[in-house]
Structures are given as C-alpha cells and as structure tokens.
Amino acid sequence: MPGNGKPGAESIDPERLWLRPTEPRRGRRPSFSREAITAAAVTLADAEGLDAVTMRRVAAEVGAGVMSLYSYAPDKETLLELMVDHVSGELTVTGPPSGDWRADLKTVARLQRANMLRHPWLPVALSTRRVPGPNTLAFLEHVLAVLRPTGLDGAAKLEVFAQITAFVAGHVAHEIAQAAVSRSPDRAAAEGRYLAAVAADGRHPELAEALSAPGRPLAPDATFSRFLNRLIDGLDTD
Amino acid sequence: MPGNGKPGAESIDPERLWLRPTEPRRGRRPSFSREAITAAAVTLADAEGLDAVTMRRVAAEVGAGVMSLYSYAPDKETLLELMVDHVSGELTVTGPPSGDWRADLKTVARLQRANMLRHPWLPVALSTRRVPGPNTLAFLEHVLAVLRPTGLDGAAKLEVFAQITAFVAGHVAHEIAQAAVSRSPDRAAAEGRYLAAVAADGRHPELAEALSAPGRPLAPDATFSRFLNRLIDGLDTD
DNA sequence: TTTATTCTCGTACGTCGTACGAGAATAAAG
DNA sequence: CTTTATTCTCGTACGACGTACGAGAATAAA
Known part of the structure; x- marks a missing residue:
C-alpha cells in the first residue's frame, strides 16, 4: 500500500530483504534477476510515471510471466523499496569529505x-x-x-x-x-x-x-x- | 492517478471546480452535498489511511450509491483535491499579523x-x-x-x-x-x-x-x- | 534413476475506478 | 393538469489491478 499515511501500515522486513546471501544451490536456476526486474521498473517509472509500474507491465518488460516476479520480491511494495535503493546507487560521491x-x-x-x-x-x-x-x-x-x-x-x-x-x-x-x-x-x-x-x-x-x-x-x-x-x-x- | 510523478499527468480544471455558484434551479434536488461527501472521505482517511478512501467506502459512509458521488466530483482525483482544501479550513488564523x-x-x-x-x-x-x-x-x-x-x-x-x-x-x-x-x-x-x-x-x-x-x-x-x-x-x- | 528443491507462470478471485443508461424527481412550459 | 426538459440516483458492467494457488519444468543431491 504505497502512497498513504495509514497509522498501522505493515511494512517490509529489512533483514529478510537486504541481508540474504545467495544460498540456494539446488533446484531450477533463476531465469531473471532482482537487479534486472528493478531496473526495468525504474525505467518504466521514469518514462511513464509511478502509476505505470504495475506487476504486469514490469513482467512484460522483462519478458517474464507476471507471477514470476514474486520469486524476486514478495510484493509490489517491496519492489518499490528496491527501486528507491536502486536509484540511490546513482548518488555517486566524488571523494572524501573536504573538511568544509x-x-x-x-x-x-x-x-x-x-x-x-x-x-x-x-x-x-x-x-x-x-x-x-x-x-x-x-x-x-x-x-x-x-x-x-x-x-x-x-x-x-x-x-x-x-x-x-x-x-x-x-x-x-x-x-x-x-x-x-x-x-x-x-x-x-x-x-x-x-x-x-x-x-x-x-x-x-x-x-x-x-x-x-x-x-x-x-x-x-x-x-x-x-x-x-x-x-x-x-x-x-x- | 494520485501519488505519482508522471511527467504529463492530466489535472483538475480549477475554474470548473472552484468557481461554480449553485446555478441549477431545475431537475431533481440533490440528496447529498459535496461538503458531506468530502467530510466523510476525510474522516475515513484519518481513521484508516488514504488507501481506505475508495469511492465504494465513501459512498457507503454517506449512504449513497457509488455512482452518485460522481455528481459531486468528476473523479477520485478531484475528491482528493476537495479533501485537501477541506482540512485547510482548519488552519484557523488567530488574528492579523503582529508585525514580527x-x-x-x-x-x-x-x-x-x-x-x-x-x-x-x-x-x-x-x-x-x-x-x-x-x-x-x-x-x-x-x-x-x-x-x-x-x-x-x-x-x-x-x-x-x-x-x-x-x-x-x-x-x-x-x-x-x-x-x-x-x-x-x-x-x-x-x-x-x-x-x-x-x-x-x-x-x-x-x-x-x-x-x-x-x-x-x-x-x-x-x-x-x-x-x-x-x-x-x-x-x-x- | 529417484527424490527434493527451486523457479515459472496460467488461471482465478476479489477490489478498484468509472462508463453507460434506465428510471426517479423536480421545475418550467403548454 | 399535463407535457417536456432538466437534474440527480444508482444498478450493472468492463477492464485493470495485486496476488493466492498449484501444476509443471528444471536442476542438484542421493
């Protein structure tokens, strides 16, 4: 539920989301990647706005089935979280603090x-x-x-x-x-x-x-x- | 489409929305009022968050059919606009500027x-x-x-x-x-x-x-x- | 080869905003 | 009092949404 001010909104579990190394060495190999999905969502949002970022649109952009996205993010809210951090990667710091x-x-x-x-x-x-x-x-x-x-x-x-x-x-x-x-x-x-x-x-x-x-x-x-x-x-x- | 940053998002026509005296003196008399609908929407948002503000919920709260709301606001986006101005009415200024x-x-x-x-x-x-x-x-x-x-x-x-x-x-x-x-x-x-x-x-x-x-x-x-x-x-x- | 595990994704459900249009209520015109 | 025009009410319906479910495909370990 993005974009609201609900008092008791439930939220992301940061540990599950960000502190996961790539463990699984069994089972089918992933066809896509969290990175690619996130990047596609960002491109979509840049071009057509946040409302254009639907699971269906993103899946189509990546070439995946809609439900496949849920292997990489548990829900849309999390995908938005991924998008935000993705573009934070563009905040490239030039060097160490100058002192001023x-x-x-x-x-x-x-x-x-x-x-x-x-x-x-x-x-x-x-x-x-x-x-x-x-x-x-x-x-x-x-x-x-x-x-x-x-x-x-x-x-x-x-x-x-x-x-x-x-x-x-x-x-x-x-x-x-x-x-x-x-x-x-x-x-x-x-x-x-x-x-x-x-x-x-x-x-x-x-x-x-x-x-x-x-x-x-x-x-x-x-x-x-x-x-x-x-x-x-x-x-x-x- | 609320809550996005779409480049070319279409928008409200302020003249149609705010500069309308109550002209029509013919036809069926309105059963509700813009004021009551807006107030209900605000109450709902305060209690359960913006996402709880759906046309169906608001209509139920007012006792109207869903589509009746569209006689008072052309779309949901406009209803949000009405809500924002409604609560701006609570910004009660105490008196004239003090000079400081x-x-x-x-x-x-x-x-x-x-x-x-x-x-x-x-x-x-x-x-x-x-x-x-x-x-x-x-x-x-x-x-x-x-x-x-x-x-x-x-x-x-x-x-x-x-x-x-x-x-x-x-x-x-x-x-x-x-x-x-x-x-x-x-x-x-x-x-x-x-x-x-x-x-x-x-x-x-x-x-x-x-x-x-x-x-x-x-x-x-x-x-x-x-x-x-x-x-x-x-x-x-x- | 079997088995366990992991990913893929078609189908389906409930909810959303709202287009459409038939009917009800009201005021002016005849 | 009719008739007609106007205005509002709202049931039905449509397409789009997020996502639960589970059957099938792919892969690694046993």
Missing part, C-alpha cells in the same frame, strides 16, 4: 536534487519508505563522514540527514509540479485565469497585489540554492 | 504541522496537488499579509509559502514514519537488528559509531522547532 562540512552538505543536497529530477517519482516514493537499502546506506555513510567535524552526536547526525532529504524531496516535488504546469500552456492559462478571478473578488487583496507585482521570474536552480543555503548555513554544532 | 514576520511565519508553520499530524495522509496528498482551493487561498492570503514587511516581490512571497509548506510536509512525513515504527516494538526491533548487522560488517564505520553514540533521544517538537528556526531566521529580505 557545510559545502560538502550542499553538494550532497545537490546530488539528491539532481537524482530526484532524473527520477521524478522519487520524492513521492521516498515519502513513505523508511528502511535504507545498501546503496542508501553507502550514501548515508558518506554524509555521516561529512558531518564528523560538527561533533554532533549520532542521533543528531541521522536527524540532519533525514531532514535534508525531506527538505530536498519536498522542494523537488513542488518544483516538478510547477514544471508540469508550465509545460502545458492550456493548464498554465487555466490556472492563471482562476487565480486572476480569485484576486478580482475583492476578498484577496494581498494575492491581487502579489499577482500584479510578480517581479522577475524565478529560476528553479537559484531558488533551490537560496533555500539550501539558508537551511545549511543555519545549521549549528551545538 | 519571522515569528508570524513560525506560527504559520506550526499550524501547518499540527494540521498534518491531525491528518497524517496530508503530506502525501499535498505532494501531488497544485491548485489551491478557497480555504487554502484564505490561508495564503494571511501568509502574504505576514510577508508584507519583508518587501519581497509577489513571486518571491509565493515561493516562500510553497517552500515552507514543502518543508513542513517533508518533515512531518518523516516524523509520521518514525512514529509508526516506534509504535510497533517488533518493527523497531527488526530495524534495529538490521542496522546493527550493517554496522557490524566493517564497511560502515561512521554508521557504527553513530549508532553506538546515539546521544539523548530527540523530541519531535524540539527537532521541528530547531529546523524551523534555522530556515526562517535565515530568510532575508533582499
């Missing part, structure tokens, strides 16, 4: 943003997933190293990582929605007319003024940088 | 967080919705008034509002996930064992240290305040 942890942290956030822009479904998928897979853990390991000079305790470092990820996800989700509207002139026009009508009703003077004095259009990259700087420069070591 | 716009902005963010904690599905639902309904617009109007002393131009003010909303949504989504894990001792234990196993593999020294020196447990409210202060105190008027 604020600069390093900004680089980290920029890497995450780039990855989310490459995989627009990622912010949504991330918002309900919790157990980090190996690729996510490798990235986390780097972030913890970056944070070493801060002297923060363990829990605080983990919190900073989660917070930055949440911040970037939220920002990019909004960025993507904006871009989608801009890409469709009809939709942008409809939205503009709607807001103009609201502004004209007299009960929204502030909105009316904001729309009439828009200022220069904002570049997404610059906006991201500005908010990122505010957040990270504000971080303190106490 | 940073303090006011923090109050705004706290209101939003409280609302999202009351409706845990809200962060997820928000991440794909874009057109503000009347309740959202009323709240936005207040935020714009709060931002007046900053002298920012219209686009920048709107950007700040979107950014704060995204920040709070991201934070609360993570907060909710954390709380869900903590509420289940089994899950928390499984996750702990998993992370301990990873930390013990020797390739994650930073993680090992972070877990061994956790520091005092973090209070969610305090953590939120800390990050909120960083973000808002860092806002500047240039």
